[in-house]
Amino acid sequence: MLGLAAEQLRADMNRLLALLFHQGVLDEQFLQLQQLQDESSPNFVTEVVNIYFHESEKLLRNLRAFLMDREFSDYKKIGMHLNQFMGSSSSIGAKRVRNVCVAFRAASEQNNRVGCLRALDLLEHEYSYLKNKLHELFQIEQQRVLASGVRYPIQHIINNNNNDAI
Template identity: 75%
Template sequence: MLGLGADLLWVDMNRLLSFLFHQGVLDEQFLQLQQLQDETSPNFVTEVVNIYFHESEKLLKNLRELLMEKELSEYKRIGMHLNQFIGSSSSIGAKRVTNVCIAFRAATDQNNRPGCLRALEMLEHEYCYLKNKLHELFQVMFHCTLLSIMKFY
């Protein structure tokens, strides 16, 4: 009976992953990240993504603070934060977040405050969506692993 439950969870996990790829939320870099996970580091992907979330929260906070200043003259600093965000997002395969960061950086290159504010809003939206979907994916993966382990007892 446990085997059937685990099989259904694996189907759910693969369906969710497929959906995230189809929607452009993730790209092949996420699969490459998964390939680095093995028996010696079974939580590798989760740990890397949690570090990404922790660092991204700081970057979003810094971006918000810079954009809320009355006299915005820190476009270069905003661009530096965005470069960090682009690098870390692309390293985990967060395709839509990376794309929004690139558009955001274009607005900073033009010193376009309204464009930057819209881009920040879009970035926060995409980031929250990614975070929720990866949390959902990791929950399913955890249950798959747990059921697979229980199957042997």
């Protein structure tokens, strides 16, 4: 019985991934990231993506703060933040987020405040969608691991949760 539940959850994961690829949310870099995960690092993808989320939230806050400051005029600073965001998005396969960063950077290179604000809104939307969908994917993966009876990730997840509370 456990095997059937695990296989159903694997099928659910594959459907969600197929949707995200079809929508252009993710690209093949995400699959390459998954290939780096093995028994010695069973939570590798989750850990890398969580670092990406943590750093991206800081970048988004900084970009919003820059653009909300009426006196702001250092568009090169925005470009530097966007380059960092593009690089980290590319490294996890976040294709649509990366593409919005490219458009955002074009607006910043033209010192186009209105264009930058529009691009920031779109970037926040795409980032939120990506985060929600990857969170959903990781929840299904965790359920699949539980259903298959594999124990090693559970201990790691428990340890991580305990460390978060410290």
